Amino acid sequence: MPAQLLQGSDAVARSAIEAGCRFFAGYPMLPFTDLLEAMARLMPGAGGVCMNAETEIEAVNMALGAGAAGARAATGSCGQGIALMQEAIAEAALNEVPFVVFNMARGQQDYFQATRGGGWGDYRTICLAPKDVNEAVEHTQLLFHLADLYRAPVMMYGDYLIGHTYMSVDMQRRDYGPLPPKDWALDGRRGGTGASRQIWTWAMGKANDPGPGPDLHWQRIAAKFEDVARAEQRWESELCDDADTVVVSFGSAGPFVSQVVAELRADGLRVGAFRPVSLWPFPETALAEACASARQVLVFEVNAGQMIDDVRLSVGHRVPVRPLGRVSIDFSGMRQGEILTVPWIRERVRAAMNETVMG
Amino acid sequence: MTEVAQKKVASALAPLQLSGEHHLCPGCGHPVAWRILLEAISELGLEQRAIGVVGHGCYTNIVQLADIDFLQCLHGRAPAVATGVKRVHPDAAVFTLQGDGDVASEGLAEVLHTAARAERITTIMLNNGVFGDTGGQMTAASVVGQRTKTSLDGRDAETHGHPVPVAELVAALAGSAYVARGSVNNAGSIAKSKRYLKRALELSAAGAGFTFVEILTMCPTGWFLPTAEGPGYLEGTFEQTYPLGVLKDGPR
Numbered sequence: 001m002p003a004q005l006l007q008g009s010d011a012v013a014r015s016a017i018e019a020g021c022r023f024f025a026g027y028p029m030l031p032f033t034d035l036l037e038a039m040a041r042l043m044p045g046a047g048g049v050c051m052n053a054e055t056e057i058e059a060v061n062m063a064l065g066a067g068a069a070g071a072r073a074a075t076g077s078c079g080q081g082i083a084l085m086q087e088a089i090a091e092a093a094l095n096e097v098p099f100v101v102f103n104m105a106r107g108q109q110d111y112f113q114a115t116r117g118g119g120w121g122d123y124r125t126i127c128l129a130p131k132d133v134n135e136a137v138e139h140t141q142l143l144f145h146l147a148d149l150y151r152a153p154v155m156m157y158g159d160y161l162i163g164h165t166y167m168s169v170d171m172q173r174r175d176y177g178p179l180p181p182k183d184w185a186l187d188g189r190r191g192g193t194g195a196s197r198q199i200w201t202w203a204m205g206k207a208n209d210p211g212p213g214p215d216l217h218w219q220r221i222a223a224k225f226e227d228v229a230r231a232e233q234r235w236e237s238e239l240c241d242d243a244d245t246v247v248v249s250f251g252s253a254g255p256f257v258s259q260v261v262a263e264l265r266a267d268g269l270r271v272g273a274f275r276p277v278s279l280w281p282f283p284e285t286a287l288a289e290a291c292a293s294a295r296q297v298l299v300f301e302v303n304a305g306q307m308i309d310d311v312r313l314s315v316g317h318r319v320p321v322r323p324l325g326r327v328s329i330d331f332s333g334m335r336q337g338e339i340l341t342v343p344w345i346r347e348r349v350r351a352a353m354n355e356t357v358m359g
Numbered sequence: 360m361t362e363v364a365q366k367k368v369a370s371a372l373a374p375l376q377l378s379g380e381h382h383l384c385p386g387c388g389h390p391v392a393w394r395i396l397l398e399a400i401s402e403l404g405l406e407q408r409a410i411g412v413v414g415h416g417c418y419t420n421i422v423q424l425a426d427i428d429f430l431q432c433l434h435g436r437a438p439a440v441a442t443g444v445k446r447v448h449p450d451a452a453v454f455t456l457q458g459d460g461d462v463a464s465e466g467l468a469e470v471l472h473t474a475a476r477a478e479r480i481t482t483i484m485l486n487n488g489v490f491g492d493t494g495g496q497m498t499a500a501s502v503v504g505q506r507t508k509t510s511l512d513g514r515d516a517e518t519h520g521h522p523v524p525v526a527e528l529v530a531a532l533a534g535s536a537y538v539a540r541g542s543v544n545n546a547g548s549i550a551k552s553k554r555y556l557k558r559a560l561e562l563s564a565a566g567a568g569f570t571f572v573e574i575l576t577m578c579p580t581g582w583f584l585p586t587a588e589g590p591g592y593l594e595g596t597f598e599q600t601y602p603l604g605v606l607k608d609g610p611r
Contacts, residue, residue: 023447049446054472058439061432061469065412065443068430073443091433186428186444188451192375192406193426200422200431207379207423 003170008133009034009163011171012102012156013042015140016074018173021100022048023066023073025059030334031160032078032104060085060101064092067099067153068199070185072144076102076156082113089153090119094221095201096184098147100140101125101155104163107329107336108251111306114157115280122218124225126150126232127279129157131254133167135277138174145176150228151184157279160335161252233286234277239265240290243272245353247324248287248311249300250276253340257300260346269353279307284314291315296356300324300345302336320356324348374401375427381420386586388576388593389418391543392485395553396456397425403561405452412441412453414461417491421456435466438473441480449479452564459486459500463523467499470525470571477534477568481559484525484571487578488597495581499523502600506583522600526573530606536568538606542575542598544590555605567609575601 006014012035016024024043026036036052043050049066053059059075066073077085082103089101103114114127126146130136139156147154190196194208205211212220236254238261240246249257254275261273274290276283291297297319299308305323312321324345328337338344372378373394383389400409409427413419415434422429432440437455445453462470462484470482489507490496497507497514500522504513514522530538537559541552552574559570575597577589584592 023443025443051442051446053439055468057436058442058469058472061436061439062443062446064432065430065440065445066447067443068440069410069444069447071447073447087433088436095431186410186430187448188408188410188428188453190407191409191427192401196426197428198422198431200429202431204423206426207377208426 003168005166005168006133007034008136008165008167010038011133011137011167011169012140012158013038014171015137016100016144017042017046017048018171019141019144020072021074021144022046023063023071024048025051025053025062025075027053027056027059027077027081029077029081031106031163032076032081032102034163035076035102035104056081056084057088060088063099064088064097067092067097068186070182070187072148074100074102076104078103078105079110082110083118086118087120089125090117090121090123091201092153093119093123093125094121094218095199096151096221097153097199098151099153100143100147101153102158103155104158106334107159108253108302109327111250111279111301111303114155122222124228124280126152126154126228127157128234128277129251129279130162131252131275133162133165134169136162137169137171141174142176145179146232148179150224157251159252229281232278233281233283235283235286236275236277237286237290238273240272240274242270242293244270244295245298245349246272246274246291246294247298247300247349248274248307250279250307253300253302256340256342256345259342260349263342263346264349269350271349271353282310282314284310287311287314291319294319296352297321298324298349298352302328302340322352324352373397375406375425377424377426379424381424383417383420384580386577386579386589387417388487388543388578388589389485391549392552392574392576393418393421393425395549396483396556399553399556399560400427403557405560405564408450408452408564410444410448410451410453412437412444412455414455414457414466415492416458416461418456418458418485435461435464436469437461437466438469438478438480438482442473442476442478445478445480452560454481454483454560456483456485459484459488460490460498463499463525467523467525471528471532474529474569474571475532475534477536479563479566479568481563481570481572483556484573485576486573486601487576487581489578489581491578491581495583500525502596505596507581524601526571526606529571534569535571535607537562537570537608540573540575540601540603540606542593542603544575544577544593548603573601
């Protein structure tokens with residue numbers, strides 16, 4: 001398939017449909033709105049359904065119902081809307097219903113929300129943070145695969161830049177390998193046969209076929225997420241082998257940091273970049289290895305310091321970990337503010353290197 | 360027992376019922392509603408099209424006790440979840456089973472939006488005017504004067520506000536195709552409620568629109584009454600606030 005020039009939201013919508021998504025529900029909220037509009041435009045032609053839900057709570061529960069019925073389903077929102085959805089995201093993790101949540105965030109201030117969750121119970125949410133539109137297209141298809149593989153809701157951490165940037169993208173369907181059959185999905189056809197199905201967070205089962213109950217069921221889910229934590233760590237590491245300083249960033253901040261590293265390398269500075277591609281599970285081993293020779297780790301994130309907790313947990317006390325970003329939002333409150341530029345980051349990395357590495 | 364006598368006695372198990380224990384109290388109206396729901400599904404031949412989406416309450420136990428595909432969902436959200444199920448399986452007979460706490464309190468937005476959307480599902484609201492599962496607190500559907508653990512001297516309109524008549528609200532929406540309110544406090548009302556359920560399930564499965572059946576059920580435990588006084592209290596108190604009958608048959 002030839003490359004196409006597409007706006008990010010449009011590209012993500014097309015990639016979701018290419019991945020077999022046939023149910024989407026959302027409630028308008030910038031910068032997620034464009035994805036909802038793209039789905040409303042494209043889904044009918046694909047034989048699918050796009051619901052302009054009346055609330056975010058209803059949108060995510062519709063996606064839960066569609067996922068329980070066996071469809072590849074998705075929803076999305078940002079910030080406050082994702083906050084409203086956390087109850088159902090947690091519930092779906094515990095009753096094992098897969099769907100994808102497109103979190104087109106207003107900036108990077110929702111790292112905790114995306115990686116810790118605000119729902120209830122012992123659950124985690126797989127969360128991928130693409131650096132650009134091309135990676136968002138790839139992650140979209142991967143997320144539907146991971147959701148089905150682990151029977152769990154999963155999340156993309158996108159933002160205004162991902163949603164609004166035009167990029168030449170490759171839209172072909174990716175093959176991530178075989179998946180287990182959805183023999184658990186509800187279709188109503190086994191009623192009265194003694195083999196009807198049930199989706200229930202408490203997993204009590206039927207009177208003729210008792211389930212494990214909440215204690216064992218939730219232990220199994222916790223064990224499942226331990227497996228996911230080991231198997232699904234993704235990252236990108238650049239020039240870290242001989243680096244005195246490693247700059248860690250996530251999502252659409254990544255390309256800015258890569259450019260900074262290229263420019264400082266040209267000046268002879270030994271600096272590398274590390275980007276967690278999966279925010280959960282956080283690639284802690286790979287980050288610790290990338291920082292093995294470093295004398296400092298700088299964390300550039302456009303927020304008051306959230307991912308830095310995961311960085312510190314990964315590298316421990318061996319090397320100092322310093323924040324490089326801050327709260328920064330534009331006048332509309334919808335997107336990253338003034339600090340997300342190559343010069344701003346470059347000068348602060350250079351200053352930190354002069355202070356620590358050179359000094 | 361002779362063959363003739365056997366015919367007059369209802370089977371101990373309803374169709375589609377699985378033999379097992381439940382935790383409902385003596386005098387509870389829910390099992391009667393369960394039974395007529397299962398009979399309605401069976402008599403309409405919807406056994407292998409039915410998918411139930413069930414909220415949180417004493418009635419949730421039906422998920423274990425009926426041989427139907429069930430999804431137990433978050434409190435109040437059943438109509439939204441059922442929307443997703445129905446849009447994926449348009450030929451399925453999708454219904455929600457919820458209590459008054461689930462529909463009138465936690466999930467009023469969900470039921471009204473789903474009705475307005477003319478979603479082809481049936482919502483069944485078992486209304487006993489009290490949070491039975493949590494031990495007898497006031498819901499948005501508790502009637503004026505009703506004593507609960509959070510309205511100790513009885514629900515007072517000045518202090519606690521007025522009950523929400525969900526059936527009337529749903530009937531006012533153009534997307535609802537059928538709305539009825541029945542009861543299970545005597546043989547006649549049970550038979551009528553079963554007819555309402557059959558009509559509602561038949562219409563939504565046939566694509567006529569959203570259908571809604573409210574069934575008033577006894578909760579002597581949550582009403583703090585002797586078991587035998589449940590049916591009489593229901594008639595004397597609940598039926599005064601919530602008149603029985605068909606509110607709407609056919610799109611407005």
